Amino acid sequence: MYRKTFFITGTAIACLFASLIGEAKAEPAACPAEIPFGLTTALTGNLALLGTQARNGAEFAVDEINAAGGISGKKIALKAEDTGASSTDALNAMNRVIESKPLIVFGSMISPHVFAQTESVNKSETPFLVGATNAKVTAQGSKWLFRTHVHDGQLADLIPEYLVKTLAKAKPGIMAVADDYGLGASKGIQVALAKLNVTPVAVTSYAPSDKDMSAQLLEIKDKGADSLILFGRPADVALVMKQMSELGIKLTTIGNSSMVAQTTLNNLSAADADGSIAIGGMIPQTSADPKITDWAKRVQDKYKVPADNFTVSYYDTVYMLKAIIEKVGCDKPAIRDALAATKDWKGLLINYQADAPGDLAHTLGIYRNKGKTPELIGPIKEAGY
């Protein structure tokens, strides 16, 4: 009898404890009075434009969230550090940010910077959100690293496919900026073209500081190209397009989203820009949704710099983190797990879905410039999404 009573009482107590533990697990981890976010990006040097556009996206979202009461009543404190253009400075900047014990950190869109920073962030066991576009960034095996922007591997497949299959061009010339970004993409494009049985008539590059690309353009023209695949940053893409026009070279031109970036178009005439095609991260300027165009205008008004695909990506990421923190609290492993489990999270322009390596963006835009106005031909999804 006593044994039975003891057994029943024991079972009841055990059930009570189990239920209490279960409830404790469901309770989001508490957040500090100010939720610390860290960000490292290039705010000076020759990559400052890209870094500024990313910083603007993150900061704009943080300001909006704080103005609306923060995350569950707690304000976000964003600590931004400048990486300059060097990977060593990027690592130092990240170490300074990590010392302030952020809940999450943003890396930049400059892949060598992210490669330099990853080990340091891994050691700190902090969720690491990046926009860096080198396909190998998420292949480093870091369980803390997530990318919320499309990468060059996706572009390297889609640009040749669109050029050859849709535009029916078979003799492209390639021109890319001679850094990790451009040369990595150029190699990927050549591999993808080979799969389509197309050999580029010329493969050229230019240093990031180069101002005169006429020799490369003349080589591509002289070798009988019917099209140009151009992979660079907005300032140099604008220069290439301008110099093409001055030299009277008329080729179907396709490239990354720099072709339709506002920064590029601001420095071209309508005739110079007309007809060029871009495949890349989605940009807000072509949206038919007035809320999106209004958002882009507010960003432009605040920072005097147009919002681009990176601005959108970093803005979305902050809101994605807000939703996650509201759900799981300020617990780094829980945030990491929630990021890894992201499925159909709706951002400004695309839905985000995590894959095993940590890539969350799988939708790209195909654009064509009509004069100086980019028009969205259509979104295109990575195979399997």
Added chain:
Amino acid sequence: MGQLVVNGLALGSIYALVALGLLLIFNTVQIVNFAQGQLLMLGAFIGISGAVTHELPIALAWLATIVAMALIGVVFMLLVYFPLRGRPAFLVILTTIAMGIVLENLALIIWGPLPVSLPSPVRGPPLRFSGVVISMHQLMIFGTLAVILLLQYLLLTKTRFGILMQATAQDLHTARLVGIPINRTIAVAFALGAVLSGIAGLLVAPLFLAEPTMGGSLGLKGFIVSVIGGFGNLPGAVIGGMLLGLIETFGARYISSDFRDAYAFIVMIAFLTAWPRGLFGEKTSEKV
């Protein structure tokens, strides 16, 4: 081929303009100003502020830029050269490098990171000769270089002020002892050096886009041109500039565009090894 020659010479003319600015300061105080490229960038942005932001007539924007650059040249001298005068030359040279970084970041704060274009003062369709295209702006660059070369030659060899500059360069203390107003002479040299950079900036901005980091590479190329042509030599600066422009353009076309910048440095190393005085450098000797 013809197009490559035209484009190589146009690029070389810009390098030559940077080298001419370097030369003016070098010929007065024997210092290489490694911030010459950043002064060029300032010239481009001041021109853009005038012509684009404030919509001044282009001639007025050019004039305002030239005046502003002269003042900037004097301030540059007061900040960089004067406090270190009499100290080892390498200290002043290092300070010019530091000042270049300061100017670059200052421009980033004032004008932001966006690349901007400046309209050319000359309009009109390009000239075409058997498939070779020469834009009106390229013609203007060639013309401006020729005028500046002539004026600088006349200034240095035919005017009293030019002789004072050369005397100051040869021996600062003796120049002071014989009553040469060396402070004024040096100030004018820095002002003119900055003006030349400003003009180069005004010519570069319509051709390339202006951005805060544009000066670093152009300044370095100006230095390489001076090594090729012979430091302090007027025809050397121009011919060295043209040569470098052609080497870069033809190298990028017929060898590989991947090593375009490397060609410039290979040529510089070759000259420093085989012809350290450059193409037109004068043989100098020092009494010990």
